[in-house]
Amino acid sequence: MSAVISPNTGVNTALRYLLLVVFALIFVFPILFMVVSSFKPAQQLLRDTASIAAFLPVGDLSFDNYAAAFRRAPVALFIFNSVVITVVTVAGALFICSMAAFSFAFLEFKGKEVVLAVLIATLIVPFETIAIPMLMLVNNLPWIGAGGLQFGWLNTYHVQIVPFLADALTIFLFVQYFRDLPRELIEAARLDGATWFQVYTRVIVPISGPVFATAAILKFLAMYNQYLWPLLVTQSEQYRPVMVGLQYFFQLNIAWGEVMAYLSIITLPVLIFYLVLQRAFISSIASTGIKG
């Protein structure tokens, strides 16, 4: 069989690729600009923005900005804080939200639909509107830690973790996915002697890789990009995450080179997380053979 190529096809393909390249560049250029600039002295950086040189590693390149960034702010600490807060929250949220969604999708209880509707309604409330009431709330909550019973959660890790362990969007994502799973699978497991918890851990979780990966990525980004809340609840730098750390670079005179260096550093964990999850995501689809 010989493929018949219409005279049009070549042109079409070329056009399609051209379009793809243009879009790819639009998305890549800001990142390229950031990384390239992080190696340039401030003077040159500003001068280069006027030309294509802004995207090219040309001129006087060095790691000076990185060194300066580390001198100006406790960068390693900020990254450590962010990773702790984000990883714990993502792990906790996946567990808690998927279990909540499991009950909404598979269990029968009074008021289920109402609770779910209210939960989904909270999606339209912007975080900014509840930030202050929440701040007042956490300021009075008890916590049992190393120092015994204490009141007030400010200046801790858990004040940045606990409020975000359950959220409507993640629960909703899971509910949508679970509702599409065949009901007989759960029933078969129940007849096989599984408790509800075993149905969850041994049947539902293993076949829900895609939704876990999606939820993890979304939650990771939301947590890693948090700014307002950590700013409100941390006074000392000891518990501050990377986004709040950005403040250190917007003082009297802005050192753009250092800003770019700092941004480049804090983008790395996102990339790593994404790549790892993407692999998990693809392999989970391949192994369960679940379509759609």
Place this chain on the structure above:
Amino acid sequence: MAGLSLTNIHKSYGKVDVIKGVDLTIEHGEFVVFVGPSGCGKSTLLRMIAGLEDITEGELKIGDRVVNQVQPRDRGVAMVFQSYALYPHMTVYDNVGFGLLLAKTPKPERDAKIMEAARILQMEHLLDRKPAQLSGGQRQRVAIGRAIVRKPDVFLFDEPLSNLDASLRLDMRSEISKLHNSLGATMIYVTHDQVEAMTLADKIVVLNGGVVQQVGSPLELYHKPANLFVAGFIGSPKMNLLPVKVTDLSADTMTLASEALEPITLPRRDGIGQGDSLTLGVRPHQLLKDGTKRIAGKVDLVERLGNETIISAILPSGETVLAALAGDVAIALNDDIALNFDPDEICLFNAEGNAV
């Protein structure tokens, strides 16, 4: 040992009554088939027995234990689903062994039981595969293997063969029948297919609109349907139903006649009065073309199947009757035909549709 007894079982979804008071006794080791039209509540009833649906009202006993509030896994039942419902992420081995694993059966014993089930169902060579790598028939075997491995007292099947092609369905049907004989467990089987029902069942339960129409052996249902619904539902081609009137009644005989029917005289049956309107039921296979004329009409359809010929004839009164005649019967479209039957074999139904 576990029979079942259902007493006044009801099921409602909100205001909609789906099962409206079912009373049924199932003996240990019996093969019971639920049949009925789509939506009549067969699956619902089965799922209530499994414990997958709450029982709105009534009492369900398995063995001599009331199980209304008992968890599915503690009822000693196993179920085979129409969609197979195999765990997609597990191998066949793990699918079959999942229940044993949950029951914390020691590994050697588990192994032995899984191999035994695989041997019975001839699927030893499939144990390492995932469900996605199996054909429909193989998946159904695995689903059955998963059910038998735990040695339940009661097997529940919800249309297990309806996704298979005709020849595979035939094979699996006889395998299920053999399985029943060798395991000796109670089996409850839901199907649309009345051939499956007739061939597999010790006892058929005919349901319609959430109400049991009749319970009986396949032959009882075939020969003595309790009402018009069962008469029409069981048997293929369908039973012919003709309106007749009681024209004469003596101490021990009655005479029936209609425009289409030569008068016939039968032993008198209870609950019949002079002038009553009845429905006479006669199966297509009971109609004979032997020259004697009880009903007559014009042939408007001839279907030659080889072993038999199905014909349809229009009677002068406008009704249509079906007859299953010999395969080589000499008949053509638009012929006039006279048909005979044995009056002792017919069914009669009163105005309410119940057999008399």
